[in-house]
Amino acid sequence: MSAPILRVENVAKRFVTATGTVEALAETSIEVREGEFVAVIGPSGCGKSTLFNIIGGLDSADGGRVLVEGKPIAGSHRDIGMVFQEESTFPWRTVVENVAFPLEVAGMGRRAREEKAMRFVRLVGLDGFERRYPAELSGGMRQRTALARTLCAEPRILLMDEPFAALDEQTRMLLGEKLIEICQALKQTTLLITHNLSEAVQLSDRVLVMSFRPGRIKRTVAIDLPRPRTSDVIASERFASYLGTIWEDLKAEAAKGLAALETARRAPAGR
Amino acid sequence: MAAPGVSARRDAALIRVLTLAVLVALWEALGQTRLVFGEALPPASAVAAAVAREIASLSFYRHLAVTLGEVAGGFLLGALPGVAFGLAMGARRVLGAAADPYVAALATTPKIVFLPIVMLAVGIGPGSKVALGAISAFFPVAIAAASGMRAIPPVFVRVGRAFNLRGGQMVRMIYLPALALPIVTGLRLGLGVCIVGVLLGELKLASVGLGFLARDYYDQYDFASLYAVVAIVFALASLANGAMSRLARRAEAHR
Numbered sequence: 409m410s411a412p413i414l415r416v417e418n419v420a421k422r423f424v425t426a427t428g429t430v431e432a433l434a435e436t437s438i439e440v441r442e443g444e445f446v447a448v449i450g451p452s453g454c455g456k457s458t459l460f461n462i463i464g465g466l467d468s469a470d471g472g473r474v475l476v477e478g479k480p481i482a483g484s485h486r487d488i489g490m491v492f493q494e495e496s497t498f499p500w501r502t503v504v505e506n507v508a509f510p511l512e513v514a515g516m517g518r519r520a521r522e523e524k525a526m527r528f529v530r531l532v533g534l535d536g537f538e539r540r541y542p543a544e545l546s547g548g549m550r551q552r553t554a555l556a557r558t559l560c561a562e563p564r565i566l567l568m569d570e571p572f573a574a575l576d577e578q579t580r581m582l583l584g585e586k587l588i589e590i591c592q593a594l595k596q597t598t599l600l601i602t603h604n605l606s607e608a609v610q611l612s613d614r615v616l617v618m619s620f621r622p623g624r625i626k627r628t629v630a631i632d633l634p635r636p637r638t639s640d641v642i643a644s645e646r647f648a649s650y651l652g653t654i655w656e657d658l659k660a661e662a663a664k665g666l667a668a669l670e671t672a673r674r675a676p677a678g679r
Numbered sequence: 680m681a682a683p684g685v686s687a688r689r690d691a692a693l694i695r696v697l698t699l700a701v702l703v704a705l706w707e708a709l710g711q712t713r714l715v716f717g718e719a720l721p722p723a724s725a726v727a728a729a730v731a732r733e734i735a736s737l738s739f740y741r742h743l744a745v746t747l748g749e750v751a752g753g754f755l756l757g758a759l760p761g762v763a764f765g766l767a768m769g770a771r772r773v774l775g776a777a778a779d780p781y782v783a784a785l786a787t788t789p790k791i792v793f794l795p796i797v798m799l800a801v802g803i804g805p806g807s808k809v810a811l812g813a814i815s816a817f818f819p820v821a822i823a824a825a826s827g828m829r830a831i832p833p834v835f836v837r838v839g840r841a842f843n844l845r846g847g848q849m850v851r852m853i854y855l856p857a858l859a860l861p862i863v864t865g866l867r868l869g870l871g872v873c874i875v876g877v878l879l880g881e882l883k884l885a886s887v888g889l890g891f892l893a894r895d896y897y898d899q900y901d902f903a904s905l906y907a908v909v910a911i912v913f914a915l916a917s918l919a920n921g922a923m924s925r926l927a928r929r930a931e932a933h934r
Binding site: 464465466483484485486489490492494495496498500501509510512513561 | 832834835837838840841842843844848852853856857859
C-alpha cells in the first residue's frame with residue numbers, strides 16, 4: 409500500500425468563549441492515500457468545519473500538523489483544493505469565468521485559461537451553460553460550478569465541507585453520483601466532511617466517525633462495496649448494514665451534541 | 680418573461696409621454712389666460728423661446744461651464760473620500776460603530792446650513808460651491824460603500840484565501856466586483872445631492888453659474904427666462920442621472 413498523500417497528525421484546536429475554553433478538536437489524526445475517497449462524518453458542533461479549515465490552511469491549529477506527501481504545510485496550499493458549504497460562486501462572473509478563476513489568479517492568458525476551464529465545465533456537465541451567470545442556474549448547478557472551479561486548479565487533494573448540504577435529497581444523490589464519476593475519471597484524492605450518513609457510505613472508500621467535543625476520530629469503517637454504487641448497491645443489505653454500524657457509533661455522539669445544544673439553550677440568557 | 684416586460688415598459692412610456700403632453704397643454708393654457716399666478720406663470724411657448732435664447736447666447740455657456748465645473752469638482756472631492764471612508768467603516772467594525780451615529784446625523788442635515796461656514800473658510804467664489812457639493816456628495820457615497828462592504832459574503836473572501844490571492848488580487852478580483860453595485864448606487868445618490876448643493880449655493884450667493892443666472896432673472900422679473908434656466912437644469916440633472924443609472928444597470932445586470 410502506497411504512503412499516504414495527506415496526513416493530519418495530532419491536530420488540536422481550542423476556542424476561548426465567555427464561559428470558558430472549549431476543546432473543539434483533540435489530537436485528531438487522519439491519513440488519506442492517493443486516489444482514495446474518504447469521508448469524515450460527525451454530529452453538528454463536533455469540530456468538522458474546524459478540521460476542514462485547518463487542513464485547508466484557513467485556520468491555525470493549536471497543536472499537530474498537516475503534511476502533504478510527507479512535507480508539513482502552513483497556510484493555504486495549492487495542493488489542497490477547497491469546496492465550501494456556502495454559495496460561493498461569484499455572481500459577477502459567468503460559469504466559465506468562475507471556473508477559470510484560479511487560472512486567472514495564476515496569471516494565465518484569457519484564451520488558454522478559458523480553454524482549460526471548459527474541460528472542467530464539461531466534466532461537471534455544465535457545457536451549454538458556460539456563458540450563463542450563477543443567478544440563472546439552480547443551486548446544484550452553482551455547486552457544480554464551484555466544484556469545477558476548485559478542480560480547475562488541479563489540486564492533489566480535493567477537500568470538501570458539506571458541499572451538498574443546501575440541496576434537496578434527490579439532487580444530492582445525483583450530484584453524489586456525478587462527484588464519484590468525476591473523482592474516478594481524475595483519480596482524484598478526496599476528503600469529504602459531512603453529517604449525512606447515506607452520502608458518506610454512497611461515496612466513500614472509508615468513513616471516519618468523529619466524536620462530539622472534543623472531536624477526534626472515534627472509528628474507521630472501510631466501505632467494501634462495489635463501484636459504481638448503483639441503486640442496486642444502495643438498496644443492498646450490506647449498504648444498510650454499513651449505515652447501521654456507523655449510526656451505532658454516531659448515535660451516542662449525536663445525542664451528546666443535542667444535549668449540549670439544549671443545555672446551552674436552557675442556560676440563563678445573558679450575552 | 681420578455682413579452683410582458685416589454686409591453687409593460689411600453690405602456691409606462693406611453694403614460695409618461697401622455698402625462699407630460701397634458702401638463703404642458705394645461706401649462707400653456709394657464710399661462711396664456713393668466714388665470715392663476717398671473718405674471719409668475721409664463722406660457723410654455725414663452726419658456727421654450729427663452730430656452731432657445733439661452734442656448735444661442737454666449738454668456739449662458741460661461742454660467743453653464745462654471746456650474747458643471749463646480750459639480751464635477753464637488754463630486755470628485757466628496758465621492759472619492761466618501762468611498763474610502765465608507766469602505767474603512769465597513770471593514771473595521773469598531774470604526775463603523777464609532778462613526779455611524781455621526782455619519783447618520785450629518786447625512787440627514789440639510790447641507791445648506793454649512794454654507795456660511797464654508798464661505799468664511801474658502802470665500803464666496805466657486806470654491807464655496809465646490810465645497811458644498813463635496814460635503815453633500817460625501818455622505819450617501821460613504822453610507823452606501825459601508826453597507827456594501829458589510830454585505831460581502833465572508834465565503835468570497837475565504838475562497839480568495841483558499842486560492843492564495845495576494846492583497847492586490849483580493850481587492851481587484853473579490854472586493855471591487857462585489858462592491859461595484861453598492862458603490863455605483865451611492866455615486867448616483869451622491870451626484871444628485873451634489874448638484875443640489877452646488878445650485879443652492881449659487882442661488883444664495885454667487886456672481887456666476889446657472890443658480891446665479893436663475894436668481895438674476897428672478898430679480899429682473901424675467902420669469903420666462905427664469906423658467907428656461909430651471910428647465911435646462913432639470914434636463915442636465917436628468918442626463919446625469921440617466922448616465923449613472925446606465926452604469927448601475929451594468930453593475931446590476933447579473934445579480
